Amino acid sequence: MELTSTWVEVVEWSHRPRRSSMSATREQRPTGPGEPRPPGWLWSGPDGRVVLGIFSLAFLVAFESLAVATVMPVVADELDGLTLYALSFAAPMAVGVVSMTLAGPLMDRHGPALAVRGGVLVFSLGLLVAGLASSMPVFLVGRAVQGLGIGFISVGLYVVIGRTFHEDVRARVFTVMTSAWVLPALVGPLLAGTIADLVGWRWVFLAVPAVALASLGLIWQALDRIDGDPAVVLEGRRVWWAALVAAGVLSVSLAGQRAVTWWPVLLVAALVVTLRYGPRLVPPGSWRGRPGLPRVIATRSLLGAAFVGAETYVPLSLVQHRGLSAAQAGLLLTSGAVLWFAGSWLAAHVPVLASKPLRVRLGSVCVLVGTAAGFLALLDEVPVAVVAAVWGVGGLGMGMALSTLGVLLLDHSAAAEQGANSAGMQISDAVAQSLLLALGSVLFAVLLTVGDRVGYVMVLGLASAVAALGVAMAMRVEAAPG
Numbered sequence: 242m243e244l245t246s247t248w249v250e251v252v253e254w255s256h257r258p259r260r261s262s263m264s265a266t267r268e269q270r271p272t273g274p275g276e277p278r279p280p281g282w283l284w285s286g287p288d289g290r291v292v293l294g295i296f297s298l299a300f301l302v303a304f305e306s307l308a309v310a311t312v313m314p315v316v317a318d319e320l321d322g323l324t325l326y327a328l329s330f331a332a333p334m335a336v337g338v339v340s341m342t343l344a345g346p347l348m349d350r351h352g353p354a355l356a357v358r359g360g361v362l363v364f365s366l367g368l369l370v371a372g373l374a375s376s377m378p379v380f381l382v383g384r385a386v387q388g389l390g391i392g393f394i395s396v397g398l399y400v401v402i403g404r405t406f407h408e409d410v411r412a413r414v415f416t417v418m419t420s421a422w423v424l425p426a427l428v429g430p431l432l433a434g435t436i437a438d439l440v441g442w443r444w445v446f447l448a449v450p451a452v453a454l455a456s457l458g459l460i461w462q463a464l465d466r467i468d469g470d471p472a473v474v475l476e477g478r479r480v481w482w483a484a485l486v487a488a489g490v491l492s493v494s495l496a497g498q499r500a501v502t503w504w505p506v507l508l509v510a511a512l513v514v515t516l517r518y519g520p521r522l523v524p525p526g527s528w529r530g531r532p533g534l535p536r537v538i539a540t541r542s543l544l545g546a547a548f549v550g551a552e553t554y555v556p557l558s559l560v561q562h563r564g565l566s567a568a569q570a571g572l573l574l575t576s577g578a579v580l581w582f583a584g585s586w587l588a589a590h591v592p593v594l595a596s597k598p599l600r601v602r603l604g605s606v607c608v609l610v611g612t613a614a615g616f617l618a619l620l621d622e623v624p625v626a627v628v629a630a631v632w633g634v635g636g637l638g639m640g641m642a643l644s645t646l647g648v649l650l651l652d653h654s655a656a657a658e659q660g661a662n663s664a665g666m667q668i669s670d671a672v673a674q675s676l677l678l679a680l681g682s683v684l685f686a687v688l689l690t691v692g693d694r695v696g697y698v699m700v701l702g703l704a705s706a707v708a709a710l711g712v713a714m715a716m717r718v719e720a721a722p723g
Contacts, residue, residue, distance in 0.1 A: 288405060288406070288463070290459045290460070290462075290463075291401065291405055291459070291460050291463045292414065292417055293459050294456055294457070294458075294459030294460030294463070295398055295401065295402065295414065295417060295418060295421075295460065296417050296418070296420070296421045297421075297452070297455075297456030297459060298361070298394055298398060298453070298456045298457070298460075299398060299417075299418045299421035299422065300421040300422075300424060300425060301449060301452060301453050301456060302364075302391055302394060302395065303421055303422040303424075303425040303426075303429070304425040304429050304432075304433075304449075305368070305387065305446075305449065306425075307425050307426060307429035307433070308425075308429055308432070308433035308445050309329065309330070309384075309445075311429070311433040311434050311437070311445075312433055312434070312437045312442040312445050313329055313330075315437055315442045316329070316380065316442055317329075317377070319442070320374065320375075320376055320377040320380055321377065322376075322377025322378075322380065322381075325377050325378075325381060328381055328384075328491075328494075328495070329380065329381060329384050330494075331490070331491050331494035331495065331675075332381055332384050332385045332388060332491065333384050333385060333387050333388025333391060334388060334490060334494075334671050334675065335385075335388070335487040335488070335490045335491035335494075336385045336386075336388035336389050336392070336487060337388040337389070337391055337392035337395075337667075337671065338392070338483050338486050338487040338490060338522070338668055338671060338672070339389070339392070339480070339483045339484055339487050340360070340388070340389045340390070340391075340392025340393050341392040341393075341395070341396050341483075341664040341667055341668050342479055342480065342482075342483035342522055342664060342668065343356075343392075343393075343480065343483075344356050344360070344392055344393045344396040344397065344660065344664055345396055345660040345661035345662070345663060345664030345665065346473055346474070346475035346660065346661050347475075347660070348396065348397060348400045348469065348659075348660035349400075349469060349470060349473040349657050349658060349659065349660040349661055350469045350470060350471060350473040350474070350475075351469040352464070352467045352468050352469040353397045353400045353401055353404075353464055353467055353660070354464035354465055354467070356393045356396075356397055357393060357394060357397035357398075357401070357457070357460070357464055358457060358461075358464070359390075359393060360389075360390045360391070360392070360393025360394040360397060361390065361394060361453050361454065361456075361457045362390070363386060363389050363390035363393070364386075364387055364389075364390025364391055364394060364453060365390070365449070365450035365453050365454065366386055366390070367383045367384065367385070367386030367387030367388075367389070367390055368383070368387060368446045368447065368449050368450050368453075369383070369446070369447065369450060370382055370383030370386055371383030371384055371387065371446045372443045372444070372445075372446030372447035373443070373447070383446075392664075392667075395667055396660060396663050396664045396667065398418065399647070399650075399651070399659065399660075399663035400467070400659050400660045400663060401460060401463060401464070401467070402414050402415070402418075402651070403651040403654070403656070403659040403663075404467045404656060404659065405463055405466075405467070408648070408651070408652060411648045411651060412588055412589035412644060412645065412648050413589045413590070415585060415589070415644040415647050415648060416582070416585045416586050416588075416589045416590075416644060418644075419581060419582050419585040419586075419640055419644055420582050420585075422578070422581075422582075423578045423579060423581065423582040426574065426575055426578035426579075427575060427578070427579070433445050436448070469657075470656070470657035472657070473657050473661075475661075479521070479522065482518045482521045482522055483522055483668075485514055485518045486514070486515055486518050486519050486522060486668070486672065488511075488514065489511045489512070489514040489515030489518070489519070490511075490515060490671065490672060490675045492507055492508075492510065492511035492514075493508065493511040493512065493515060493675050493676060493679040494675055494678070494679055495507065496508035496511060496679060496683070497678060497679030497680070497681075497682035497683055498682065499682075499683065499686060504683075508679065508683065512676070515672060515675075515676065519668075519669075519672050522665060522668050523535075523538060523665035523666070523668060523669045524538065524661075524662060524665050527539055527542075527665065527669055528669070530714050530717075532717070532719065533653055533719070533721075534650065534653040534654065534662060536714060536717060536718055536719075537646050537649045537650055537653060537666075537718060538650070538665065538666045538669050539669075539714050540601065540605070540642075540646060540711055540714040540715045540718055541642075541643060541646040541647075541650075541666060541669075541670065542666075542669045542670050542672075542673040542674075543673065543707055543708070543710050543711030543714060544604075544605055544608050544638075544639065544642055544643065544708065544711040544715070545639075545643065545670050545673065545674060546670075546673040546674045546676075546677040546704075546707055547608060547609075547612060547677075547704045547705070547707040547708035547711055548608055548611065548612070548635060548639050548704075548708070549674050549677070549678065550674075550677045550678065550681055550700065550703065550704035550707065551611070551612040551614070551615050551635070551701060551704040551705075551708075552574065552577070553678060553681065553700075554615055554681075554685070554697060554700055554701060554704075555573065555614055555615045555618055555628075555632060555701075556570035556573055556574060557570075558615060558618040558619060558697055559573065559618050559625065559628070562618065562619060562621070562694070563618065563621075563625055565625070572629075573628070573629050573632055576629055576632065576633050576636070577611075577632050577633055577635065577636030577639075578636060579633075579636070580633040580634075580636035580637040580640065581636040581637070581639050581640035582640055583637055583640060584604060584607075584636065584637040584638060584639065584640025584641035584642075584644075585640035585641065585643075585644040586640075587637075587640075587641060588600045588604075588640070588641045588644050588645050589644070594641075596720075597645050597648065597649055597652075597720050598718050598719060598720055600641050600642065600645040601641075601642050601645050601646060601649070601715045601718045602712075602715050602716055602718070603638070603641060603642075604637075604638040604639065604640070604641035604642025604643070604645065604715075605638065605642050605708075605711050605712045605714075605715035605716075606638065606712055607634050607635060607637050607638025607639075607641065607642075608635050608638040608639055608642065608708050608711065608712075609638075609705065609708040609709060609711070609712050610631060610634045610635060610638070611631060611632055611633075611634050611635010611636065611637075611638060611639075612635060612701065612704050612705040612708050613631055613705070614628050614629075614631040614632035614635065615697065615701035615704070616698070616701055617631060619694050619697055619698070642715065646718075647666075649718070649720070649721065650662055650663065650666055651663075652720065652721035653721045677703070677704070677707060680703070681700040681703055681704070684696070684699050684700055684703065685697070685699070685700045
């Protein structure tokens with residue numbers, strides 16, 4: 242009965258509330274054991290189980306993302322689904338837009354317990370469907386269900402961090418989340434490939450649900466300690482807007498593959514829908530970079546899209562123009578992931594980087610420098626080691642800037658807004674990255690016929706231009722008042 246009434250309320254919510262100053266002040270205080278603690282308490286103190294649970298859930302999401310990329314060629318071959326290959330990556334991202342839109346206000350109103358637990362169960366169900374799929378369409382359904390669960394999990398982790406840990410240690414918890422992505426980058430592809438070779442690709446999916454449920458158990462009690470604000474409401478139309486944006490993201494990705502003759506029409510229509518309704522799912526002014534929280538979100542989306550845009554083509558260039566193997570080029574991405582963690586660690590532990598705006602500005606400049614690695618890869622006289630070093634600078638910047646922007650988002654959000662704002666940030670990231678990758682794909686394919694390296698120069702130039710916009714935005718990011 243309680244579960245049913247909760248979802249009915251999701252549909253009936255009409256708008257996010259305004260709180261009195263007294264209420265806002267009270268909500269800023271963490272409801273869990275989130276008082277400042279001395280250094281060294283993070284893993285061994287009373288919240289050690291929570292930190293471990295956050296790490297485990299983030300690790301599983303990261304592992305699945307990397308593992309799927311490793312085994313998808315085998316999956317597509319066995320299920321005869323090569324024509325649907327791109328959808329296996331686009332579907333989870335698109336469906337995640339809808340679940341994140343639901344997750345934010347749901348968690349703000351009722352606390353994260355129901356949504357996070359439901360998200361882990363849905364994620365696990367999607368893994369089982371994908372692992373047991375007998376055809377590619379069924380596999381895609383499983384991938385979409387995974388995306389539905391991931392949306393709830395990703396927003397929930399931000400809410401747990403914001404409501405459990407004091408602002409003085411949030412940067413360190415974000416470093417833990419970052420490390421949860423680095424480890425899969427180091428061992429995920431090899432482990433997934435080994436599992437596929439030894440027992441079959443299906444176990445890459447079927448082995449994960451048990452671990453996911455065990456990870457949920459680590460934060461079970463922490464979820465119960467976080468209350469919601471019954472005054473929080475959601476406009477029912479936001480669900481339909483999210484569905485339209487999800488369709489737009491999916492269509493943009495499909496158009497970028499140019500698999501149908503009418504892809505230009507699909508691309509334009511998808512862009513119109515996405516750009517019209519996307520801004521309605523994020524805090525007002527986010528896509529214009531207005532001061533405060535909107536600028537934090539805009540900066541993060543620009544930097545993330547720029548980095549992903551460059552990351553897509555740098556390894557390909559090293560293979561085609563420098564003669565590296567795919568494994569050797571992949572080491573470049575691994576080095577970037579390691580330095581990403583290093584940047585996050587430095588942001589959380591080095592006193593000279595105590596200023597959050599300073600960390601964002603330094604990180605953004607590093608990301609811009611990192612995008613130059615793509616141009617250097619096109620120059621035969623530049624050693625590959627130099628290309629790797631420059632790319633590593635970009636990874637360092639991403640770790641420093643994105644973890645800090647995550648902290649700033651929580652700083653700028655009252656307790657009853659952390660779910661909605663975290664969801665808005667992640668929706669903005671997903672849309673920005675999808676748009677840049679799709680446009681880059683079209684640009685690359687068209688210009689590659691002009692010259693062998695012209696396409697690379699243009700897509701890398703696009704990534705660098707977006708990074709430069711991110712730097713300009715970062716220079717105006719400010720700490721939360723008070």
